[in-house]
Amino acid sequence: MTTIPLFDLNYGVEEEKAVLETLRSKWISIGPKNQELEEKFSSLLGVRYAVALSNCTAALHLALKILDIGDNDEVIVPSLTFVATVNAVRYVNAIPVFADIRSSQDLTIAPKLIEQAISDRTKAIIVMHYAGFPCAMDHVMNIAAKHNLKVVEDACHGPLSEYKGQKLGTIGDIGCFSFFSNKNISTGEGGVLVTSDEDYQARVKLLRSHGMTSLSYDRSKGHSTLYDVVALGYNYRLDDIRAALGIVQLERLKGDLKQRSKVRHWYIDRLSGMDELTIPFVNHAEFVSNYIFPVVLNNSDYRRRDAIRLSLQNKGIQTSVHYPAVHRFSIYSDCAADLPNTDYVTDNLISLPMFSNLKKDDVNYICSELKKECREPT
Ligand SMILES: Cc1ncc(COP(=O)(O)O)c(C=O)c1O
Secondary structure (H helix, E strand, O other): OOOEOOOOOOOOHHHHHHHHHHHHHOOOOOOHHHHHHHHHHHHHHOOOEEEEEOOHHHHHHHHHHHOOOOOOOEEEEEOOOOHHHHHHHHHOOOEEEEEOEOOOOOOOEOHHHHHHHOOOOEEEEEEEOHHHOOOOHHHHHHHHHHHOOEEEEEOOOOOOOEEOOEEOOOOOOEEEEEOEOOOOOOOEOOEEEEEOOHHHHHHHHHHHEOOEOOOHHHHHOOOOOOOOEOOOOOEOOOOHHHHHHHHHHHHHHHHHHHHHHHHHHHHHHHHOOOOOEEOOOOOOOOOOOOOOEEEEEOOOOHHHHHHHHHHHHHOOEOOEOOOOOHHHOHHHOOOOOOOHHHHHHHHHEEEEOOOOOOOHHHHHHHHHHHHHHHHOOO
């Protein structure tokens, strides 16, 4: 039986060569490859600064730190996201306040519900660009300006995705990206924080390495022999082995995303018009990264969704659910939230395989098996 994975790495010999070259350079911790990655990432996005970090969770944590979000401040967040988006709020002792998504067609946070969730303790909004499809950033930025709030973009799913011609991650105060292995840019673990604010960039650089005023790479090059520790920092550094992988992955990115767009259109050709399911963002026209390909079952429930997933698995098709809603996790049971759209979607969503090397025949097979399963009487 064929097995079609949810995701497949697009690595080639270039990644192998980059790692080998870095190993042979004998500088494997943070150093010149980090710097090159940061320069290339910021120029690709057209943003002033990019700071490489150990992962996106670290980026989200540092984003809230440098925006001075702290004890008992409220931060408005989506629940239909990976838990790290919300955990970052807790790391700085702030309170996450959940806002619902717009609908089964648009899985991003609803601006009007953001506005309703604002209190006099609200300090920031974290948006998450689901699958690389943009949140309604004009609305979000207007609300933020009106209420003097900071905006952090969790752009993990959206490298090179655009909103009205602007790259995601560059619209709010800070943008955060992940290089986790199943992301559009894969380095195993890794991430980057982008900003156009020089002071934010300097503070992130300080905090990613223990609050020390110089790095061991600078010291090894004789640029600086002593250091002070001026803030309570962390070890959120990316090593140069992973940074070297990231540089090659950036070179692949545009081609990879072009191919993913084709895969998305193959899916849409085969699945649109079905009464049994909704394809979120189906008419979206701007360029997006297509990190994942979700469908939402109509008039359904989680038991039927889980049964369909199981049947697909038995036919060699790996699927997933992006995401189990965060507000339902035990750790967030104290954050009461009425989120009917998120509740429906989290119970009825199936993420189908999506990666640039996915073959058209495989998409056809996935779609015909999904159609059969959806049309089975329950
Ligand atoms: C939306 C979202 N936010 C945050 C993260 C956390 O990223 P990382 O695994 O790099 O810490 C992820 C990645 O899994 C994600 O998908």
